Amino acid sequence: MENETLFNEEAEPPGPATGLVKVENEIIDFFSLNTQTLQHYPAKQKSERLSFPFKDSPRSRIFRKRFYPEITRFEWFDWHWQLSNAIRDVETLAQIIHLSENERQAMMHHSGALPVSITPYYASLLNTHDPSAPLRRSVVPVVDECLHTAGEEEDPLCEDTDSPVPGIVHRYPDRVLFLVTDICSTYCRYCTRSRIIGRQNQHFVDQDKWEKAIEYIESNPNIRDVLLSGGDPLTLSDEKLEWLLSRLKMIPHVELIRIGTKVPVVLPQRITPALTAMLRRYHPLWMSIHITHPDELTPEMSAACIRLADAGIPLGSQTVLLSGINDEVSTMARLVHGLIQIRVRPYYLYQCDPIPGSSHFRTPISKGLEIIAGLRGHTTGYAVPTYVVDAPGGGGKIPLLPEYAIGWDKGDLLLRNYEGNVFRYPDNHAETKDIH
Ligand code: SF4
Numbered sequence: 001m002e003n004e005t006l007f008n009e010e011a012e013p014p015g016p017a018t019g020l021v022k023v024e025n026e027i028i029d030f031f032s033l034n035t036q037t038l039q040h041y042p043a044k045q046k047s048e049r050l051s052f053p054f055k056d057s058p059r060s061r062i063f064r065k066r067f068y069p070e071i072t073r074f075e076w077f078d079w080h081w082q083l084s085n086a087i088r089d090v091e092t093l094a095q096i097i098h099l100s101e102n103e104r105q106a107m108m109h110h111s112g113a114l115p116v117s118i119t120p121y122y123a124s125l126l127n128t129h130d131p132s133a134p135l136r137r138s139v140v141p142v143v144d145e146c147l148h149t150a151g152e153e154e155d156p157l158c159e160d161t162d163s164p165v166p167g168i169v170h171r172y173p174d175r176v177l178f179l180v181t182d183i184c185s186t187y188c189r190y191c192t193r194s195r196i197i198g199r200q201n202q203h204f205v206d207q208d209k210w211e212k213a214i215e216y217i218e219s220n221p222n223i224r225d226v227l228l229s230g231g232d233p234l235t236l237s238d239e240k241l242e243w244l245l246s247r248l249k250m251i252p253h254v255e256l257i258r259i260g261t262k263v264p265v266v267l268p269q270r271i272t273p274a275l276t277a278m279l280r281r282y283h284p285l286w287m288s289i290h291i292t293h294p295d296e297l298t299p300e301m302s303a304a305c306i307r308l309a310d311a312g313i314p315l316g317s318q319t320v321l322l323s324g325i326n327d328e329v330s331t332m333a334r335l336v337h338g339l340i341q342i343r344v345r346p347y348y349l350y351q352c353d354p355i356p357g358s359s360h361f362r363t364p365i366s367k368g369l370e371i372i373a374g375l376r377g378h379t380t381g382y383a384v385p386t387y388v389v390d391a392p393g394g395g396g397k398i399p400l401l402p403e404y405a406i407g408w409d410k411g412d413l414l415l416r417n418y419e420g421n422v423f424r425y426p427d428n429h430a431e432t433k434d435i436h
Contacts, residue, residue: 054077054268054269054300054303054304055299055300055303056073056076056077056299056300057298057299057300059124059125059298060076060121060124060298060300063120063123063124064076064120064124067095067096067120067123068120076120076121076269077269078269079267079269079270079272082119082120082121082185082267082269082270083119083185083235083267085119085120086117086118086119086120086185086186087116087117087118087119087120087123088115088116088117088118089107089116090104090107090108093107093116093118093123093140096123096126096128097123097126097127097128097129097136097140098128098129099131099140100131102131102142102143103131103140103141103142105143106140106141106142106143106145106146107140107141110141114141114145114187114189114191114194114197114198115187115198116139116140116141116187117184117185117186117187117198118139118140118186118266119185119186119266119267121266121267121268121269121300122135122139122185122186122265122266122267125295125296125298126139126140132324134292134293134295134322134324134325134326134331135292135293135295135296137189137322137324137325138188138189138190138292138293138322138325139186139187139188139189140189141189142189142360144357144359144360145189145357146357147357147359147360148356148357149359151354151392152354152355152356152357152358152359153354153355153356153392154195154355154356155195156192156353156354156355156390156392156393157192157353157390157391157392157393157394158392158393158394159171159177159193159394161394162394164216165209165212165213165215165216166209166212166213167179167180167209167210167212167213168213168216168217170216170220170223171394171396172396173222174222174223174224174225175223175224175225175226175227176216176217176223176225176226176227177227177229178213178217178226178227178228178229179193179196179229179230179231180210180228180229180230180231180233180236180244181230181231181232181233181235181236182196182197182198182199182230182231183197183198183230183231183232183235184197184198184230184231184232184235184262184266185232185235185262185263185266185267185270186262186266186267188262188290188292188320189361190320190322190352190353190355190358190361191355192353192355192390193230193231194355194356195355197230197231198231210244214247214248214251217248217251217254218251221253222253223253223254224253224254224255224256225254225255225256225257225258226248226254226256226257226258227258227259227260227288228244228257228258228259228260229259229260230260232261232262232263233259233260233261234259234261234263234264234267234270234275235263235267235270238274238275238278241275241278242278242281245257245278245279245281245282245285246282249282255284256284256286257282257284257285257286258285258286258287258288259285259286259287259288260287260288260290260318261287261288261289261290262289262290262291264289264301264304264305264308265289265290265291265292265296265301268298268300268301268303268304269300270304271303271304271307271308273307276307276308276310276311276313277311279308279311279313280311280312280313283312283313285313286313286314286315286316287308287313287314287315287316288315288316288317288318288347288348289305289315289316289317289318289344290317290318290319290320291317291318291319291335291339291344292319292320292322292325292326293325293326293331293335294331294334294335294338297335297338297339297342301342302341302342305342305343305344306342306343309342309343309344314345315343315344315345316344316345316346316347316348317336317339317344317345317346317347317348317385318347318348318350319332319335319346319348319349319350319385320350320352320361321349321350321351321352321363321367321368321371321387322352322361322363323352323360323361323362323363323367325361327363327367327371328371329370329371329374329375332349332371332374332375333374333375333378333379336375336379336383336384336385337379337383339383340380340382340383345382346382346383346384346385347385347386348385348386348387348388348397349368349371349372349385349386349387349388350388350389350390351363351365351368351387351388351389351390351400353390353392354392365389365400368387368400369387369400369401369402370402371387372384372385372387372400372401372402373402373418376402376418377417377418377419378418386399387399387400387401388400403416404416404417406422408427409424411426411427411428412424412425412426412427413425413427
């Protein structure tokens with residue numbers, strides 16, 4: 001693709017166009033089309049927008065009919081429509097959920113770095129009356145966001161320090177983070193990159209910046225793994241994403257491309273057959289899906305993950321541990337069991353990063369250890385994520401485990417199992433030392 005064409009496109013996300021598709025002045029609902037009619041549908045629109053044959057859940061169908069009665073199923077399943085109609089203002093949100101005074105004040109006087117945006121699909125999952133409900137807390141701001149406490153930093157992981165060129169974070173020797181957009185369809189209130197995302201692509205989507213980032217990767221043969229992140233790379237058009245993937249694929253030393261995204265959770269309509277057909281041309285391609293709570297495991301989200309898995313993309317989950325949202329063993333067990341069923345391997349459980357205004361989200365480290373202790377041994381090993389702290393100051397991800405190795409005694413290593421019972425392993429060849 002010509003670069004000129006790529007970057008002359010409408011900025012992502014698309015403007016306020018409804019996404020309504022007309023053929024000879026008729027609105028087309030793909031769910032009622034037969035194959036013959038479908039053949040006459042404009043090929044580009046058909047392939048890029050159509051998420052058919054997704055089925056909407058009863059919950060989202062009832063929601064759509066109540067709050068968007070004019071909207072067809074086709075529009076609802078058009079990811080461009082979902083992006084264009086993301087809820088960003090207090091008036092629209094107040095029509096859908098009963099905002100608490102706290103939430104209303106936070107929305108009206110919002111001055112923090114992170115904008116508000118919630119796709120209509122994700123809004124359909126929010127509890128309308130309870131401000132403490134998990135999904136609602138993760139995307140609707142509260143005044144606590146204005147409360148900055150000790151140890152919080154705009155860039156706690158010092159990503160900017162490890163950025164040799166705009167958009168690249170090069171912390172580990174053999175891999176880089178490539179921040180390709182600052183747009184997300186839905187903004188999480190605890191986002192690590194709240195300092196830079198949601199600025200309408202002031203930061204990253206610029207042909208010069210992408211080219212310079214790719215040049216940096218090309219000129220560093222140690223880089224064998226590139227993680228596309230942002231913002232959310234899946235908010236880019238298929239053309240832009242394919243341009244990036246194809247450029248990276250041409251670099252001989254890049255063995256692996258990964259995509260970090262929350263789109264299958266907040267905008268599952270984006271996982272179109274056209275997208276997965278394109279992605280499967282760039283294997284080995286892996287995907288890390290940001291998921292917070294079992295309430296996000298809807299039929300639509302499950303269909304999106306299964307579609308990605310069927311395209312041969314290994315899927316892992318990333319979950320941020322959040323106070324009052326997912327910090328119970330039972331909640332996390334429901335989440336990881338649900339993920340395994342839709343072929344997503346629980347990958348990381350992150351300690352929440354200390355960004356400004358995050359104290360109401362952060363748990364003590366002991367809570368994360370308690371959750372891992374409540375999963376390990378009690379359920380399938382594949383379902384247990386690695387609990388990590390991304391060390392403030394740029395130290396990288398550091399895994400934390402409950403204390404399973406408790407010391408040595410007469411050449412034996414003393415091990416505590418998941419039930420708390422102590423066993424001995426004859427560790428005769430090791431230098432005997434006290435590990436406390
Ligand atoms: S999806 Fe990721 S990048 Fe976007 S707001 Fe949430 S945490 Fe931040």
